[in-house]
Structure formats: structure tokens, C-alpha cells
Amino acid sequence: MTAPAVVSEAPGKTSEGHIPGETGIWVFVLGDMTVFAMLFAGFVYYRAEQLGLYLESQAALNQTFGAINTLLLLSSSWFVVMGTDAARRDARALAQRLFAAAFLCGAGFGLVKFFEYREKVLQGLTPVANEFYSFYYMLTGLHLLHVLIGMIVLVFVFLRARTGIRTASDRIFLEGSATYWHMVDLLWIVLFPLLYLMK
């Protein structure tokens, strides 16, 4: 019986597949995704009990802000994919610029959220206004916290990109960080239609 063929010399990569980062990151990511999934399910469940209130409250949401935020996060993920690619090819300056662009998209997202929250609060729609708004602030707030953490992570990725990927630890850090950032994008992808578009 012959040994399985090894596809590349990158650690962890065999013909059976490559886990981006390491297993631990995926345990965290899938766990976090599951926590959000339960919050989403809770939202849809409670919505069913006060449909009129939820529909009426949703009508005040700014769907354009929501769509812009979706496009910002999708773009930031593209920048992270390209940055990861550049870092792997040792195109360090390019990698740094791409990660910087991803960071700016994240900052753009935060800025839109600031204006959106401000608009809501000025309309008297605070987290205690009603059950829909409690969910709205809790879900988007928890997500925003993830975005802010991701932005801090991107700063470290940007700094590390200067010296390049030289060790397994560098690779794990780069891929793990990218995985986390894409997760933040992924969560918003589900959140946006549930809060803003669901009728």
C-alpha cells in the first residue's frame, strides 16, 4: 500500500485537504456562528409573536445603509483574500496595502453604523423602544463588536505582513485572522436580510 501523495510542502496541506489556520480557529468560528444562528432563530421566533410590531418597526430601518454595509464587508473580504494571496507570494508591500484597504472598509462599516444608530436614536428608536429594537441593537451591536475586534486583528496582520510569512506560526496567524474576518462578513450576510428585508 502506497503512502498518500503530499500536494505541497505547506504544513498541514495534504491530498486530504488543508485547514486554513488551524483546527482551533474553526472550532471558535463555527461556535460563534452557531451562537449567532441561535440569536437569529430567537429573533424569527419572537417576531412571529408580534408580527405587526416587528413589521412596523422594521419600516423605520434604513435599508440603503444596510445594503451599503453589506457591500463594504464583501469588499473587505475580497481585500483580505487578495492580501492573503499576496502575503503567500511574498509580495509584502502589496499585501500590506490590501490589508489596509480591508481595514478601511471595516472602518467605513463602523462609520455607517454610527450614522445609522444616530439617526435611530434621534427618532426615539433606542434599545428600549420595543422588542424589535432590542433585537436590532443587540444583534447589530454584537456584530459591530466583532467588526471592531476584527479591525484590531487586521492591524496586526498589516504589521506582520511587512516581515512576511516565514514560519508555520506566521501562516497560522495570517490564515486564522483571515478566517475570522470572513466570518464577520458572513454573519452580516445573514443578519442584513433578517433584520432589514424580511417581511
Added chain:
Amino acid sequence: MIALLRHPATIVWLILAGVTVFSWWLGTDHGVGAPIEPHVNITTGVILLSLVKVRLILFHFMEVREAPWQLKRVCDAWIVVVGLVLIGLYRFATPGN
């Protein structure tokens, strides 16, 4: 710059952006009829589209496509279970749907 755009991830981005704009258009009030009325099939479609986007992100941005089959299965299972629960609750637990 052009070389960057030729990357497969760019096609994925275009699809994701296109689906986003389409979903947003679908889900936005078009002023026809009472805007407070629920639109069951449109919303179901919007939720399904969001899960298609999730799969694209997982498999193409997060590199699950090149991951061991166990991780692929777990990711697909998450998508299926979340889809069933959210659409199930929406269609069957929501009054009037």
C-alpha cells in the same frame, strides 16, 4: 491592479455583490399594495439567497473548498440546519404565512 482583478475571488465578489443588490431590490418596498403585508415567498427567497452567499464565502473566501471533507460537511450542515430553522420558523410559526 488588472492582475488582481483576474483572480477567481473577483468573480465570487461579483456574484456576491450581484446577489446582494438583487436581494435588496426584492426585499425593498416597491410601493405596490400595503407595505405592511408579509411577502412569504420573497422573504423565503431572500433568506435562501443569503445562505447561498454564506456558502460562497465559506468555500471560496474561507478556503473550505480545499479543506478536509469533515470541515466541508460541518459547514454544509450549518447552512442546512440554519436554513431549515429560519425558513421553518418564518413559514410555519409566523401567523398568516
